[in-house]
Amino acid sequence: MLLGIILMVTLFIILSYVLSWIRYFNSLDPRLGQSTWRWSYDYPVIGLRDFSDLDDKEFVKLRRKRNRIITLMYSIVLIMFMLSMSLLSEIMIFFLA
Numbered sequence: 001m002l003l004g005i006i007l008m009v010t011l012f013i014i015l016s017y018v019l020s021w022i023r024y025f026n027s028l029d030p031r032l033g034q035s036t037w038r039w040s041y042d043y044p045v046i047g048l049r050d051f052s053d054l055d056d057k058e059f060v061k062l063r064r065k066r067n068r069i070i071t072l073m074y075s076i077v078l079i080m081f082m083l084s085m086s087l088l089s090e091i092m093i094f095f096l097a
Helices: 002-028 057-096
Strands: none
Touching: 002 057
8 A cells, every 4th residue: 555655656657747748838838829738730720731751850840759759648647537537446455445
């Protein structure tokens, strides 16, 4: 149970660090928006110009870096969820057994 708590605290610290990187990438270009939980896609949107690698290389590189960080954030959240279920079951077994 102690190991689970230590892992949760460690993952929370890592998640906070990853969220600060997402905020940093969002502040570099206003076209990325301020959303922390949303990926940016390459598909064309009606009324808006689609950015491909030929149009704006730096923006596309920045968007792809941000998307990788967001994917890392989602994987950390998923691991934390599974770990919290394991930790909750250990606590229930400890108190009910």
